[in-house]
Every structure is written in C-alpha cells, then in structure tokens.
Amino acid sequence: PEAITVQELANRMAERGADLVKSLFKMGMMVTVNQTIDQDTAELLVEEFGHNITRVSESDVEIDIGADVDAEETLKTRPPVVTIMGHVDHGKTSLLDALRGTDVVAGEAGGITQHIGAYQVTVKSGDKITFLDTPGHEAFTEMRQRGANITDIVILVVAADDGLKPQTIEAINHTRAAGVPMIVAINKIDKDGANPQKVRERLLEHEIVVEDMGGDVQDVEVSALKKTGLDELIEKILLQAELLELKANPDRAAEGTVIEAKLDKGRGPVATILVRRGTLRVGDIYVVGAESGKVRAMVNDKGQQIKEAGPSMPVEVLGLSGVPGAGDPLSVVESEARAREVAAYRQELATRKRTTTAPANLETMFSALK
Ligand code: GDP
Numbered sequence: 338p339e340a341i342t343v344q345e346l347a348n349r350m351a352e353r354g355a356d357l358v359k360s361l362f363k364m365g366m367m368v369t370v371n372q373t374i375d376q377d378t379a380e381l382l383v384e385e386f387g388h389n390i391t392r393v394s395e396s397d398v399e400i401d402i403g404a405d406v407d408a409e410e411t412l413k414t415r416p417p418v419v420t421i422m423g424h425v426d427h428g429k430t431s432l433l434d435a436l437r438g439t440d441v442v443a444g445e446a447g448g449i450t451q452h453i454g455a456y457q458v459t460v461k462s463g464d465k466i467t468f469l470d471t472p473g474h475e476a477f478t479e480m481r482q483r484g485a486n487i488t489d490i491v492i493l494v495v496a497a498d499d500g501l502k503p504q505t506i507e508a509i510n511h512t513r514a515a516g517v518p519m520i521v522a523i524n525k526i527d528k529d530g531a532n533p534q535k536v537r538e539r540l541l542e543h544e545i546v547v548e549d550m551g552g553d554v555q556d557v558e559v560s561a562l563k564k565t566g567l568d569e570l571i572e573k574i575l576l577q578a579e580l581l582e583l584k585a586n587p588d589r590a591a592e593g594t595v596i597e598a599k600l601d602k603g604r605g606p607v608a609t610i611l612v613r614r615g616t617l618r619v620g621d622i623y624v625v626g627a628e629s630g631k632v633r634a635m636v637n638d639k640g641q642q643i644k645e646a647g648p649s650m651p652v653e654v655l656g657l658s659g660v661p662g663a664g665d666p667l668s669v670v671e672s673e674a675r676a677r678e679v680a681a682y683r684q685e686l687a688t689r690k691r692t693t694t695a696p697a698n699l700e701t702m703f704s705a706l707k
C-alpha cells in the first residue's frame with residue numbers, strides 16, 4: 338500500500354477534499370488536499386467519514402482512474418491556463434474582454450461568443466492561451482480546495498490610480514498558497530493620477546519584486562479601456578508558460594475538470610470541461626463526479642460544434658445524466674457498463690456517507706485505496 342493524496346482519498350469516498358482537510362486539522366494535522374497522507378491516517382479518515390470499507394472493496398472500479406502517469410515521450414506542449422485576480426473595479430472583466438478581443442481566429446470563424454466559463458484565444462504568433470472566465474478569488478480558491486489546481490498562471494490586476502487594496506493582498510496570498518506564478522498587470526494607465534511606480538513600490542512590501550526592481554515577477558502597464566499593453570501582456574504570459582514547460586499527453590483517454598455546469602432548458606445538463614490531458618471526442622463515454630454519460634455534442638467558446646478537444650481546451654459537453662459540480666473530475670472510460678458502475682458507486686458512497694458500519698478491515702480497505 339502506498340501513500341495517497343487527500344484529494345484522491347476524498348474522490349474515492351465521494352467526499353469533499355475540504356471536509357477531509359478539516360477532519361485532519363481536528364486530528365492535529367495541517368495538510369492541504371494535494372499532500373499525501375499515510376495509510377494509518379487514511380484509515381482513520383475513512384472511519385471518521387463512516388464509510389463501509391468492505392463495500393468499498395467490492396467495487397474496484399475507481400482504482401486506475403486518474404492514477405496513471407504519462408510517459409515523458411508522450412508529452413506535448415499545451416497552452417497555459419490563466420486566471421485573472423485583483424480588487425473589485427480594478428478592471429478584471431474589462432481586461433478579460435480586451436484579451437478576448439485579441440483572438441485572431443474569432444473573426445474568421447464567425448461564431449457567436451458564448452459564455453462557457455472559460456475561453457481560448459489564439460494570438461498573432463499562433464500560440465493559444467486559455468482564460469478562466471470566472472475572475473475572482475472564490476472561484477480560484479474553491480477549485481483549489483476541491484483539488485482541482487487548474488490555473489497555471491495568475492494575472493494580478495492592480496489599478497494604477499487606486500493601488501494595492503485588501504482584495505489585491507488576498508489575491509497575492511491565494512496565488513502564493515497555490516504556488517502559481519504571477520504576472521502583475523498595472524491597469525488604467527490611461528487615467529489621470531495613474532501611478533504605476535507607486536504600485537511597484539507597494540508590491541515590494543508584500544515581497545513581490547518586479548523585474549525593474551531586480552526581482553523575477555513580470556509586470557506590464559496596460560489599459561483595458563484603451564487596449565494598450567495587451568501584446569506585451571500576452572508576450573509575458575507566453576514567456577512564463579515556456580518557463581513552466583507545460584505539457585500533457587494528447588493521445589490518451591481524456592481527463593478533465595468541470596469549470597461550470599448547469600441544467601439548460603433546451604439541452605438538458607451541460608458542463609464546461611477543461612481538458613487536462615488526452616483528447617475528448619464526440620461519442621466518448623465518461624464519468625464526471627457521480628454522473629456518467631456519452632459525449633453527444635461539444636461546443637466551443639465561439640458557439641461552434643466541434644468533434645474533439647485536446648489539453649487545455651475548454652469545451653461545453655452535452656449528454657450528461659445529471660449536473661456535476663464545479664471542480665469535479667471527468668474521466669473517459671472504456672464502456673457504458675463501466676461508466677454506470679463507477680457513477681453508481683460514487684452515488685452510493687455519497688448516499689451512504691456517515692452511516693457508520695463495522696470497523697475497517699485493513700486489507701480490504703487498502704486493496705481499494707491502493
Ligand atoms: P472588475 O470589478 O475588476 O471586473 O472591474 P471592471 O472590469 O468591471 O471595471 C471597473 C470599472 O473600471 C469600469 O467602469 C471600467 O470601465 C473601468 N476600467 C477598467 N479598465 C480600465 C482602464 O484601463 N482605464 C480606465 N480609464 N477605466 C477602466
């Protein structure tokens with residue numbers, strides 16, 4: 338038996354990672370969902386959540402989902418996934434809109450821009466960048482607490498006429514906790530009273546040292562309103578992405594994360610999935626959270642029907658049995674029978690939680706958790 342991350346254990350119990358972290362905290366352990374815990378601790382947690390361990394062992398369906406690692410030679414460069422954070426009214430939405438406007442393929446495609454929770458821009462160089470369309474700390478933190486660390490790069494927006502504010506500091510702290518690199522976008526540079534240098538100085542107090550001041554945090558002056566500095570910002574995003582060497586295997590069964598999901602009047606349950614690795618295709622059978630389905634159709638952020646979606650691509654998926662939760666993992670499986678089995682298993686676990694049964698049998702438990 339090996340160590341297991343808190344989130345993996347949570348997934349297998351169909352519990353929230355944050356709840357496990359809370360329980361661990363009560364046991365005197367300060368861990369995050371991404372940290373691993375030993376078997377003894379895992380066993381304690383499973384008992385704490387009242388799962389019937391022998392039932393868990395009956396279904397070994399979960400074991401290999403999401404657990405395997407792709408071989409180095411299968412990895413290909415993937416676009417960065419970017420989240421914009423900053424204080425209210427400092428221009429997060431305006432900057433997102435301005436960046437979206439730089440897409441060189443949007444016009445040709447002639448599609449109607451759709452709000453699907455994330456979008457992908459193809460910039461002049463031909464490179465792609467994925468932006469999460471949910472700026473704000475809650476979305477970022479909630480995803481992270483659910484073990485879905487989907488953001489590669491954070492853009493911290495600071496209005497040059499307003500400076501550092503409480504939510505700016507909060508964003509700095511969230512970004513730091515996530516270990517995600519940051520690019521500072523000093524916005525509203527067009528305004529009277531804009532003082533970008535003061536922003537850089539104030540950032541120093543929070544140990545954010547921009548390049549001009551001898552540090553390694555990239556910064557760029559922009560105006561989301563006048564659309565200036567956008568090319569430079571894009572350049573810096575791509576440079577940062579290159580440094581991160583972001584890669585994924587596109588040639589495997591797809592895995593992804595739910596960005597948002599809803600029940601649509603005409604179309605039934607729809608979910609926006611950010612593909613993390615592999616390629617998601619129409620016809621694929623999958624499990625997402627405790628729901629299963631077959632990809633009936635996929636729609637991109639330009640409202641176009643597409644047949645496949647590779648790593649870092651956000652796509653709206655139709656053909657779900659129900660509405661999954663934001664942050665839920667999606668895995669393509671080989672058969673409908675298996676999809677139903679995994680989904681039913683997760684549903685059962687969710688229903689059975691906190692109905693304590695006999696104490697855990699170590700062996701069966703770890704055969705299930707391994
Ligand atoms: P959010 O709350 O961070 O999403 O901020 P918004 O994008 O909604 O912007 C807040 C206000 O600032 C709006 O009235 C925008 O028009 C304005 N704004 C945003 N960016 C700029 C800019 O670069 N220059 C100026 N002058 N105004 C801006």
Ligand code: MG
Nearest residue numbers: 429430431472
């Ligand atoms: Mg906004």
